[in-house]
Amino acid sequence: MAGGAPEDEAVLAESVGLALLVVLNELGPAERVAFVPHDLFGVPFDRIAAVTGRSRPAAKKLATRARAKVRGVPVLPGAELERHRQVVEAFPGAARGGDLAALLDVLAPDVVRRADPVAVPPGGPVELPGARAVVEGTLLLRQRARSTALALVDGTVGAVVAPRGRLVCALRITVADGRVASYEVVAEPERCRPLGLAVLDLPPRTAPGHALAAAHDGN
Known part of the structure; x- marks a missing residue:
């Protein structure tokens, strides 16, 4: 690739x-x-x-x-994984639309965002405490949300930011009580390399030359 x-x-x-x-x-x-x-x-x-x-x-x-x-191997049972997925999916969706109310709804009031220094604007804080601060920081970087996709990150539902499929950073996201309780933006190459990244869904199989396929070992 x-x-x-x-x-x-x-x-x-x-x-x-x-x-x-x-x-x-x-x-x-x-x-x-x-x-x-x-x-x-x-x-x-x-x-x-x-x-x-x-x-x-x-x-x-x-x-x-x-x-x-x-x-990959999810660390959560199917039903809980799906609940976490719904919460996490709403996060970049609200960011893409710049929807302040939706962001505040999906984030816990005491949410904390931690980020590698390379993932924030020069001089920006690597830690943001509280939903209001996290929303403001998210909206500043809302362009990234257009290149964000859900993924398994170390076995839990997270996200990758990957313009043209090239990994820029991964989000480790903690969900509690139906909201994002905290998340970490992992962007340093030496920290990204050992991450366990996997997909949540594979596309259905189609004819050769089209996109794209789930596995069938019998062929």
């Missing part, structure tokens, strides 16, 4: 979603070669094996390993 033409990356990001493109960029080359054609474009493993010079079982094994990374 990395190193492609910007226009190709923009099309792919629109097709598969920003979060999936970020995670694909984290896969090893061999994993991408096996996973992307099959899971995203429906190419049979026989063809993938012929192109890569690997056996069909080896190609399937690589795709299975990649698929596990792409999907």
Whole structure:
């Protein structure tokens, strides 16, 4: 994925979603070669094996390993994960629209935002306490919300900011009592690298050449 033409990356990001493109960029080359054609474009493993010079079982094994990374392992049970997802989803949505009331509604009154220094404007505070301060800081950076997508971040519902699928920062978000209780903006490269990033959803499978596909090992 990395190193492609910007226009190709923009099309792919629109097709598969920003979060999936970020995670694909984290896969090893061999994993991408096996996973992307099959899971995203429906190419049979026989063809993938012929192109890569690997056996069909080896190609399937690589795709299975990649698929596990792409999907991740949520640390919350399904119902609780979905409740957290609804809360987190409302956050960038309100930010994109500049909706002050909606932001205040989704944030706990004593919410705290912590951020790596590179993620805030020069001289800006790395910690913002209280909903009003967090809303003001969020609205200052509302342009970022247009490149924000939900993702699993270390097993919980969070978000990635990734223009054209290139990770700028990840948001670790804590939800309590139906609101965002705190969140951390992780932007330093050395802190982003060990993050466990995965997607919340894979697109439904379509014909090769279109976007894009959930996995079926039997092909």
